[in-house]
Amino acid sequence: MYVYEKAPAKINLSLDVLYKRDDGFHEVEMVMTTIDLADRITLEALEEDQIIIESESRFVPNDERNLAYRAAKLVKDTYQVEAGVRIFIEKNIPVAAGLAGGSSDAAAVLRGVNRLWKLALNIDELASLGSEIGSDVSFCVYGGTALAKGRGEQIVNLPAPPACWVVLAKPAIGVSTATVYKKYQGEKGEHPNTSSMIEALEIGDFKQLCDNVGNVLESVTLELHPKVRQIKHQMAQAGADAVLMSGSGPTVFSLAHQETRAQRIFNSLKGFCDEVYLVRMLGYRSNT
Numbered sequence: 001m002y003v004y005e006k007a008p009a010k011i012n013l014s015l016d017v018l019y020k021r022d023d024g025f026h027e028v029e030m031v032m033t034t035i036d037l038a039d040r041i042t043l044e045a046l047e048e049d050q051i052i053i054e055s056e057s058r059f060v061p062n063d064e065r066n067l068a069y070r071a072a073k074l075v076k077d078t079y080q081v082e083a084g085v086r087i088f089i090e091k092n093i094p095v096a097a098g099l100a101g102g103s104s105d106a107a108a109v110l111r112g113v114n115r116l117w118k119l120a121l122n123i124d125e126l127a128s129l130g131s132e133i134g135s136d137v138s139f140c141v142y143g144g145t146a147l148a149k150g151r152g153e154q155i156v157n158l159p160a161p162p163a164c165w166v167v168l169a170k171p172a173i174g175v176s177t178a179t180v181y182k183k184y185q186g187e188k189g190e191h192p193n194t195s196s197m198i199e200a201l202e203i204g205d206f207k208q209l210c211d212n213v214g215n216v217l218e219s220v221t222l223e224l225h226p227k228v229r230q231i232k233h234q235m236a237q238a239g240a241d242a243v244l245m246s247g248s249g250p251t252v253f254s255l256a257h258q259e260t261r262a263q264r265i266f267n268s269l270k271g272f273c274d275e276v277y278l279v280r281m282l283g284y285r286s287n288t
C-alpha cells in the first residue's frame with residue numbers, strides 16, 4: 001500500500017522574539033503561511049519492522065538524522081506499531097533555507113503514517129507529536145496560515161492572506177537556526193506589530209499586511225551574510241510590495257499583488273542568485 005503527502009514550505013510574514021526562556025529556547029510570536037513550493041512524500045507499507053529513507057537529493061541525510069525518519073520512529077514508539085515504512089522524499093524545497101523543509105517533511109510523515117497504519121489520530125494529536133520533533137513541525141502539520149506562540153508549537157489558525165505572488169531567492173549559504181537565535185540581542189532593533197498583522201489578515205487588507213511584515217532575526221543574518229542584504233535591496237528596486245527574510249534565513253521573499261510585477265522581480269533575481277522561485281501562497285488548512 002502507498003500513501004502520498006504534499007509537504008509545503010512556509011514563510012514567516014512576521015517573527016517576533018519576546019524573551020529568552022530558562023530552557024534555552026526563545027518565546028516567539030510568528031505569523032506563518034504555507035506556499036506552493038512543496039516536497040512530495042511517498043510512504044510505502046513494509047511488513048518488516050524498519051524505517052527506510054530514500055531521496056535523490058544529496059543534501060538530506062537518509063538515516064535517523066532525517067526529520068522524516070524521526071517522525072515515523074516517534075509514531076512507531078508511541079503507538080507500538082510493529083510494521084515498517086519506506087519513505088521517499090522528492091526534495092523541491094531548498095535545504096537549511098528558513099522555509100521549514102525538514103519540518104514539513106516530518107509533518108507530512110506524521111499525517112502519512114497515521115493513514116498508512118490506520119491509527120485514527122486527530123490533527124491536534126499529530127501536531128502535539130510534531131512539537132517533540134521541532135518547533136516548526138506543529139504548524140506544518142496543520143498548514144495554512146497561523147499565529148505560532150510558545151517556542152513555535154502553540155498554533156492559532158488565521159484567515160488566509162489576500163491572493164498575491166511570492167518570489168523567493170535563496171543564496172548559496174547555509175544558515176544554522178541555533179546560531180542565529182544565539183546571536184540575537186533582544187534589546188536592539190524594531191519589533192513587528194503582530195496584532196496589526198493579524199488584523200490585516202482578518203480584514204484581508206494587502207497593504208496593511210505589507211506594512212507589517214517584520215522579522216527580528218533578520219538583522220542577525222544580514223550581519224553574518226551581506227548577500228542577504230543585496231537580495232533585499234534588489235527585490236525592493238524591482239518593485240516588490242514587501243520584502244522580508246523568512247525564519248532564520250537566508251531565503252528572502254517578496255510579495256507582489258500583480259503577476260507582472262512578480263515576474264519582473266523574478267527576472268531581476270535570476271542570474272544574481274542560484275535558486276529563485278515564483279509561487280503563490282497556499283492558504284489552506286488540512287482537516288484530517
Ligand SMILES: C[C@](O)(CO)[C@H](O)COP(=O)(O)OP(=O)(O)OC[C@H]1O[C@@H](n2ccc(N)nc2=O)[C@H](O)[C@@H]1O
Binds near residue numbers: 015025151
Ligand atoms: C526560525 C524558525 O524556523 C521560524 O519559523 C523557527 O523558530 C525555528 O524552528 P525549528 O528549525 O523547527 O527549530 P528547532 O529545531 O526546534 O530548534 C533549533 C534551535 O533553534 C533555537 N530555537 C528554536 C526555536 C525557538 N523558539 N527558540 C530557539 O532558541 C534553539 O537553539 C534550537 O536548538
Ligand SMILES: Nc1ncnc2c1ncn2[C@@H]1O[C@H](COP(=O)(O)OP(=O)(O)OP(=O)(O)O)[C@@H](O)[C@H]1O
Binds near residue numbers: 065095096101
Ligand atoms: N527531510 C529533511 N529535509 C531537509 N533537511 C533535513 C531533513 N531532515 C533533516 N534535515 C537536516 O535539517 C537541517 C535543516 O534543514 P531544513 O531545510 O529543515 O531547514 P530550515 O528550512 O532552515 O528549517 P526551519 O525554517 O524550520 O528552521 C539540514 O541541515 C538538514 O541536514
